Amino acid sequence: MDKITYIGEHTLLGQLGNGFVFLSFAAALLAAFAYFRSAQNDEMEGGPWKKLGRIAFYLHSLAVIGIMATLFTMIFKHAYEYYYVWEHSSNSMPKRYTLACFWEGQEGSFLLWTFWQVVLGLILMWSAKQWEAPVMSTLSLVQAFLASMLLGFYIFGIKLGSNPFILLRDAPDFANLPLFQFPDYLTKLDGRGLNPLLQNYWMTIHPPTLFLGFASTVVPFVYAIAGLWKKKYGDWQLDALPWSFFGIMILGTGILMGGAWAYESLSFGGFWAWDPVENASLIPWLTFVGTGHILIIYKARKQGALSTFLFPIITFVLVLYSTFLTRSGILGNTSVHAFTDLGLSGQLLVYLLFFILLSIVLLVVNYRKIPKAEQEEELWSREFWMFLGALVLVMSCMQIIVITSIPVSNKIFGLNQAPPVDRIGFYNRWQVPFAIIVTFLVAIGLFFKFKTTNIKDFIKQLTLPFIISAAITIIASFVLKLTNGFFIALLFTCWFAVVANFFYLIKNKKANFQKGGATFAHLGFGLIIMGALISTSTKQVISVNTSGKNVESLGKDISNATDILLEQGDTLRMGDYFVTYTGKRKEGHNVLFSVQFFSKDSATKKYTPQFTLNPLIQINPQMGNVAEPSTKHFLHKDIYTHIMFADLNTDNNASGGNEYGEAKPHSLGVGDTMFSSNSIIILTSLDTHIDKLQYHLKSDDVAVGAVLKVIDVNDKIHSAEPVYVISNDMVKPIDAALPDLGLKFSFQKINPETHKMDFTVSESKRNSKDFIVLEAVVFPYINVLWFGCLIMVLGTVLSIRQRIKKGREAKKLQS
Amino acid sequence: MKKIHIIAILIIAIAFGVIMTSLSNNSTYASFKEADEHPTRTFHVVGKLDKNKPFLYDAHLNANLFTFYLIDRDGTERKVMLEKPKPDDFEHSEQIVVIGTAKGNEEFDAKDVLMKCPSKYQDGKPTETKQTSSM
Numbered sequence: 001m002d003k004i005t006y007i008g009e010h011t012l013l014g015q016l017g018n019g020f021v022f023l024s025f026a027a028a029l030l031a032a033f034a035y036f037r038s039a040q041n042d043e044m045e046g047g048p049w050k051k052l053g054r055i056a057f058y059l060h061s062l063a064v065i066g067i068m069a070t071l072f073t074m075i076f077k078h079a080y081e082y083y084y085v086w087e088h089s090s091n092s093m094p095k096r097y098t099l100a101c102f103w104e105g106q107e108g109s110f111l112l113w114t115f116w117q118v119v120l121g122l123i124l125m126w127s128a129k130q131w132e133a134p135v136m137s138t139l140s141l142v143q144a145f146l147a148s149m150l151l152g153f154y155i156f157g158i159k160l161g162s163n164p165f166i167l168l169r170d171a172p173d174f175a176n177l178p179l180f181q182f183p184d185y186l187t188k189l190d191g192r193g194l195n196p197l198l199q200n201y202w203m204t205i206h207p208p209t210l211f212l213g214f215a216s217t218v219v220p221f222v223y224a225i226a227g228l229w230k231k232k233y234g235d236w237q238l239d240a241l242p243w244s245f246f247g248i249m250i251l252g253t254g255i256l257m258g259g260a261w262a263y264e265s266l267s268f269g270g271f272w273a274w275d276p277v278e279n280a281s282l283i284p285w286l287t288f289v290g291t292g293h294i295l296i297i298y299k300a301r302k303q304g305a306l307s308t309f310l311f312p313i314i315t316f317v318l319v320l321y322s323t324f325l326t327r328s329g330i331l332g333n334t335s336v337h338a339f340t341d342l343g344l345s346g347q348l349l350v351y352l353l354f355f356i357l358l359s360i361v362l363l364v365v366n367y368r369k370i371p372k373a374e375q376e377e378e379l380w381s382r383e384f385w386m387f388l389g390a391l392v393l394v395m396s397c398m399q400i401i402v403i404t405s406i407p408v409s410n411k412i413f414g415l416n417q418a419p420p421v422d423r424i425g426f427y428n429r430w431q432v433p434f435a436i437i438v439t440f441l442v443a444i445g446l447f448f449k450f451k452t453t454n455i456k457d458f459i460k461q462l463t464l465p466f467i468i469s470a471a472i473t474i475i476a477s478f479v480l481k482l483t484n485g486f487f488i489a490l491l492f493t494c495w496f497a498v499v500a501n502f503f504y505l506i507k508n509k510k511a512n513f514q515k516g517g518a519t520f521a522h523l524g525f526g527l528i529i530m531g532a533l534i535s536t537s538t539k540q541v542i543s544v545n546t547s548g549k550n551v552e553s554l555g556k557d558i559s560n561a562t563d564i565l566l567e568q569g570d571t572l573r574m575g576d577y578f579v580t581y582t583g584k585r586k587e588g589h590n591v592l593f594s595v596q597f598f599s600k601d602s603a604t605k606k607y608t609p610q611f612t613l614n615p616l617i618q619i620n621p622q623m624g625n626v627a628e629p630s631t632k633h634f635l636h637k638d639i640y641t642h643i644m645f646a647d648l649n650t651d652n653n654a655s656g657g658n659e660y661g662e663a664k665p666h667s668l669g670v671g672d673t674m675f676s677s678n679s680i681i682i683l684t685s686l687d688t689h690i691d692k693l694q695y696h697l698k699s700d701d702v703a704v705g706a707v708l709k710v711i712d713v714n715d716k717i718h719s720a721e722p723v724y725v726i727s728n729d730m731v732k733p734i735d736a737a738l739p740d741l742g743l744k745f746s747f748q749k750i751n752p753e754t755h756k757m758d759f760t761v762s763e764s765k766r767n768s769k770d771f772i773v774l775e776a777v778v779f780p781y782i783n784v785l786w787f788g789c790l791i792m793v794l795g796t797v798l799s800i801r802q803r804i805k806k807g808r809e810a811k812k813l814q815s
Numbered sequence: 816m817k818k819i820h821i822i823a824i825l826i827i828a829i830a831f832g833v834i835m836t837s838l839s840n841n842s843t844y845a846s847f848k849e850a851d852e853h854p855t856r857t858f859h860v861v862g863k864l865d866k867n868k869p870f871l872y873d874a875h876l877n878a879n880l881f882t883f884y885l886i887d888r889d890g891t892e893r894k895v896m897l898e899k900p901k902p903d904d905f906e907h908s909e910q911i912v913v914i915g916t917a918k919g920n921e922e923f924d925a926k927d928v929l930m931k932c933p934s935k936y937q938d939g940k941p942t943e944t945k946q947t948s949s950m
Contacts, residue, residue: 419859624907645874645878
């Protein structure tokens with residue numbers, strides 16, 4: 001067969017990209033090796049291995065940037081001859097989503113992660129001084145693993161990495177498509193496009209933030225490994241400390257951005273759904289927070305060196321484990337937004353196990369030599385309670401890991417455990433006790449002093465905040481109608497955290513403003529948990545049935561009837577509002593439903609329009625249609641609306657009424673069943689004893705009734721009897737209607753040979769009158785949560801600045 | 816560090832207890848027959864939609880009730896009463912997981928449903944587009 005010469009392909013770009021991919025992998029390996037030799041030889045500045053390591057890492061950095069630039073150019077140029085470009089972008093997609101296309105796929109998001117670690121690596125290379133060689137050696141090794149994810153080689157039949165520069169016509173699924181018979185196929189090709197669900201500005205900012213957070217866990221890890229390797233057990237902690245808090249802040253921000261995204265535009269019904277993918281990002285954050293605090297303890301007391309190794313290692317390993325969970329396809333049905341499986345699970349597992357083994361071996365070898373504390377910590381010391389807090393965080397993290405990993409343990413042990421039924425309620429219940437302890441420690445933590453605390457003074461300082469918080473909690477519990485003891489306890493500890501830290505801030509402001517960072521961060525954390533607690537535990541579904549209209553037909557005992565039917569033009573009461581569905585319209589690939597909220601003046605009985613929400617359904621042939629909520633924000637509450645069911649046909653704005661639609665023919669024998677859109681209809685028998693007077697028939701007319709048993713969705717049984725009549729040799733059927741169900745039956749014909757009867761069923765247009773099924777929820781005080789996030793980020797920034805400053809001063813003193 | 820050891824062990828013991836209890840409260844994947852045997856327990860049943868039987872939804876009669884027939888992996892068929900509006904694209908689902916309790920060996924009361932659509936992610940092959948690109 002002749003080879004086809006294709007027109008318009010940018011094959012050079014792909015070759016360039018592949019070159020960069022290979023270079024990035026090889027250079028990372030070389031850097032790891034050169035730095036390894038440099039560290040083993042304890043080279044001074046200017047040593048040959050160190051020089052080589054630097055050159056190799058620069059090459060690696062260049063290659064990574066080269067890959068990104070190439071891929072970006074390809075997406076920008078709509079070079080659909082490349083699979084990745086075809087899969088993630090299209091002509092109709094706005095240019096502002098080019099970045100989002102870049103990291104929609106696994107390969108792009110690996111690149112993003114690699115890129116951030118390049119940035120962190122370069123900063124470390126310039127700033128780590130005597131730690132440069134061992135630290136950069138491990139980091140380069142991590143980079144080599146990440147770079148291998150893009151290789152796309154087959155070695156001994158095992159796929160190594162997934163290459164973003166593969167040509168569409170080389171992709172195994174598409175290789176033999178007739179399209180590729182044409183040399184000019186590119187002129188006819190459009191991309192499949194970015195999933196409309198992800199065409200959102202969050203998709204531009206959330207992944208880079210999150211991946212910078214993940215990437216920054218590598219810094220404390222490589223320091224810990226370097227400490228074990230070079231047997232310098234107590235020198236690295238000060239250097240790793242600011243990095244830890246930087247990572248905690250970024251990863252925390254990334255996680256909360258994900259929450260905000262879910263709340264604003266995904267149909268999770270809240271800001272946190274405990275989805276396995278969300279959990280996978282939260283898990284390492286919890287131990288990362290532990291890491292930061294353990295490093296502070298070490299800095300202050302030079303005690304507990306062992307845990308300063310354990311925490312960064314656990315955190316980094318958990319990042320790898322999370323990556324494995326979300327990218328190996330193992331979560332399967334349990335998550336709505338895990339990545340698609342690219343067949344990399346084996347490689348991801350090797351990546352994970354390699355670093356677990358490396359860490360275990362180094363820890364075991366060094367265990368006896370790591371200095372242990374000579375004296376026991378005082379009970380009333382800050383380090384004791386901080387350590388306790390870190391342990392509680394690990395335990396909370398463990399609970400999330402065990403439950404999220406159910407699909408993994410099923411696979412390993414051959415079990416058939418299912419994920420929790422009411423996932424959100426389940427996790428909330430089990431995590432509340434941990435949250436109570438943590439917020440309580442956050443409240444009292446800063447009032448302890450390192451080494452030992454004057455306990456009388458401690459109690460004196462905390463008495464007033466305690467009383468104030470208790471008073472607020474009692475009042476707030478009444479106002480919010482909280483009855484659950486655990487929730488009240490958590491509300492108290494949250495208030496205690498806020499009030500106590502506020503007092504601390506005021507009292508110590510003059511003497512020591514430097515500690516403001518930690519105080520702010522703790523105060524913000526208290527607010528976040530408080531906002532989460534109040535908005536979830538007192539959220540009020542206002543779309544419950546208040547009309548009394550359908551109650552008698554419910555029949556079943558429906559416990560979670562949280563959605564309400566709104567016909568166009570009808571006004572129903574929801575909470576404090578009266579709500580009308582006014583109509584729908586199409587915009588782009590969205591169908592918007594206008595829902596108008598009114599208030600009613602009880603004296604004048606007049607309705608005043610308050611606001612309009614436009615929840616929408618996105619027509620998404622690629623992944624199934626998706627409902628996107630619409631939320632009205634007030635300072636003290638949010639009103640959230642979400643379409644549960646609707647007719648998407650925008651042409652048919654039927655006015656309703658009692659007209660019947662098209663008659664649909666059915667042919668039945670006795671005992672046979674037919675269906676309408678809302679009922680099951682059974683022909684139970686034929687009735688030959690028709691009371692002719694009742695139907696105004698003549699005595700010589702032939703009349704046969706069909707006894708129909710009609711069972712509606714609620715299992716309520718109705719009966720109807722259409723009659724087949726022959727009068728003067730003419731067929732004159734008498735129809736039977738069931739107005740409740742909007743059904744009309746006509747008995748058209750009897751076929752004696754087949755024993756089948758012909759019927760038509762018409763459905764009332766009432767059944768097609770436009771309506772929506774809506775869920776509406778009030779989330780009270782959710783802004784407390786977002787405000788808390790801001791305060792916490794601000795506090796962490798302040799404390800990082802402080803740590804860097806203090807670190808420099810300490811270094812100066814040493815030298 | 817004795818005190819810390821004791822407290823650490825205590826915390827770990829409590830946490831272990833918590834985790835194990837939270838696991839044991841959990842539901843398991845099962846067939847309809849197993850679900851029938853324990854009518855008070857909640858199960859996840861995996862199955863396929865019987866497309867020859869009706870799936871009924873009438874928002875006017877009850878916005879929160881959708882009924883359909885599901886055949887589990889053992890081939891047992893049950894009528895499922897889902898206490899939710901009819902999910903979008905339900906007809907196209909390839910695999911369905913219903914979460915709920917059995918009721919009288921005939922019906923299954925589902926609180927929730929998870930669907931796996933064959934179209935998800937994989938749909939679409941490169942084809943000629945009708946309008947040629949503007950570039």
